[in-house]
Amino acid sequence: xxxxxxxxxxxxxxxxxxxxxxxxxxxxxxxxxxxxxxxxxxxxxxxxxxxxxxxxxxxxxxxxxxxxxxxxxxxxxxxxxxxxxxxxxxxxxxxxxxxxxxxxxxxxxxxxxxxxxxxxxxxxxxxxxxxxxxxxxxxxxxxxxxxxxxxxxxxxx
Amino acid sequence: xxxxxxxxxxxxxxxxxxxxxxxxxxxxxxxxxxxxxxxxxxxxxxxxxxxxxxxxxxxxxxxxxxxxxxxxxxxxxxxxxxxxxxxxxxxxxxxxxxxxxxxxxxxxxxxxxxxxxxxxxxxxxxxxxxxxxxxxxxxxxxxxxxxxxxxxxxxxxxxxxxxxxxxxxxxxxxxxxxxxxxxxxxxxxxxxxxxxxxxxxxxxxxxxxxxxxxx
Numbered sequence: 001x002x003x004x005x006x007x008x009x010x011x012x013x014x015x016x017x018x019x020x021x022x023x024x025x026x027x028x029x030x031x032x033x034x035x036x037x038x039x040x041x042x043x044x045x046x047x048x049x050x051x052x053x054x055x056x057x058x059x060x061x062x063x064x065x066x067x068x069x070x071x072x073x074x075x076x077x078x079x080x081x082x083x084x085x086x087x088x089x090x091x092x093x094x095x096x097x098x099x100x101x102x103x104x105x106x107x108x109x110x111x112x113x114x115x116x117x118x119x120x121x122x123x124x125x126x127x128x129x130x131x132x133x134x135x136x137x138x139x140x141x142x143x144x145x146x147x148x149x150x151x152x153x154x155x156x157x
Numbered sequence: 158x159x160x161x162x163x164x165x166x167x168x169x170x171x172x173x174x175x176x177x178x179x180x181x182x183x184x185x186x187x188x189x190x191x192x193x194x195x196x197x198x199x200x201x202x203x204x205x206x207x208x209x210x211x212x213x214x215x216x217x218x219x220x221x222x223x224x225x226x227x228x229x230x231x232x233x234x235x236x237x238x239x240x241x242x243x244x245x246x247x248x249x250x251x252x253x254x255x256x257x258x259x260x261x262x263x264x265x266x267x268x269x270x271x272x273x274x275x276x277x278x279x280x281x282x283x284x285x286x287x288x289x290x291x292x293x294x295x296x297x298x299x300x301x302x303x304x305x306x307x308x309x310x311x312x313x314x315x316x317x318x319x320x321x322x323x324x325x326x327x328x329x330x331x332x333x334x335x336x337x338x339x340x341x342x343x344x345x346x347x348x349x350x351x352x353x354x355x356x357x358x359x360x361x362x363x364x365x366x367x368x369x370x371x372x
Binding site: 046047048049050051052054055058059061062065069086089090092093096097100110111113125126128129132133135136139140142143144146147148150151152153 | 208216217224228336346
C-alpha cells in the first residue's frame with residue numbers, strides 16, 4: 001500500500017534521476033554492446049586464448065549489471081526477468097551435466113568428449129569443450145546478475 | 158624493477174584498504190589492488206589467472222560489494238570509533254597527569270588510575286597482536302627459504318603432471334590453450350563442481366534475500 005504523497009515524491013525523484021543520469025545512460029548504451037561482444041568472444045575463444053566460460057560469463061553478467069546501474073532495477077527487470085534469469089542459471093549447469101550424460105549415451109565415460117561424434121574424436125572434443133564453456137558462461141552470468149539484483153537496495157525498500 | 162614497484166603498490170593498496178574509514182573508498186581501493194594483482198599475474202605469465210583476477214576481483218567483486226554497501230551505511234562500524242575513544246582516553250590520562258601535577262584531588266587520581274590500567278591492558282593486547290604478526294610473518298618467510306626459485310624447471314610442481322599436460326594436451330583434447338584443456342577436459346569434474354558451486358551460491362542468494370512481496 002503506497003500513500004499518494006510518497007508516490008508523488010517517488011515520481012519526482014524518478015524524474016530527477018532520469019534527468020541526472022543522461023551521461024550514465026548514453027555511456028552505458030554505448031559500451032554495453034561491446035562488453036557483451038567481448039564476453040562472447042572470451043567464451044568462444046577459451047580454447048585458443050586466455051579466458052573461458054567463467055571469465056566470459058562474468059563479463060556478460062557485468063554488462064547487465066552496468067545496464068541496471070544506468071537504467072535502474074525496473075528497466076533491468078524488463079530486459080532480464082526474474083524467471084528467465086533463474087532458468088538461465090540452472091540451464092548452464094544442465095548443459096554441462098547434459099554433455100557429460102551425452103558422452104555416456106554415446107558409449108564413453110562421463111565427460112569423455114572424444115566419443116561425442118563417432119569417427120572424429122578431435123571435433124567431438126572441440127564440441128564438448130565448447131559446449132561446457134558455454135554452459136559455465138551462462139550459469140556464471142546469470143548468477144552474477146541474480147546476486148546483484150537480490151543484494152542491491154531497491155527504491156521501495 | 159617493475160615487479161618491486163607493483164608489489165609496493167600492492168602493499169600500499171592493502172594497507173590503505175584496511176585503514177580506510179569510508180567503506181566506499183575501501184571497496185574502490187580493493188578493486189585497484191585486484192587490478193595491480195592482475196598485472197602481477199600477467200608479469201608471471203599466468204594470463205588466465207590474470208584474466209580472472211581482473212574480471213572477478215577488480216570487476217564483479219567491487220560491484221557486488223557496492224550492492225551490499227547500498228544496504229548498509231558507508232561508515233565503518235563502532236570498532237574504529239571505539240579505538241578513537243581509547244585514544245581520547247589516553248589523552249584524558251595525559252591531561253589527568255598534568256592535573257595531578259597541579260595537585261588535583263584524590264578522586265581525580267582514582268579515575269586516572271583506572272583509565273591508566275585500562276590503557277596498559279590495551280597496549281598489552283596490541284603487543285600480543287604484534288608478536289603474533291611477527292611470528293607468523295617469520296614462519297612464512299622461513300617457509301619460502303625452502304621453495305624452489307621462480308620458474309625453476311626442476312621444481313617438483315614442474316616435474317609431476319605439468320610436462321604431460323604441455324606435451325600431450327593438444328593431441329589429447331585439441332585445445333591450444335592448455336589451461337583450458339586442463340580445466341575443461343582433464344579436470345572436467347572439478348569445473349563441473351565449480352559451476353555447481355556458483356549455481357548453489359545463486360540459489361542461496363535467492364533463498365535468503367529474495368523478497369516475498371514482489372512475487
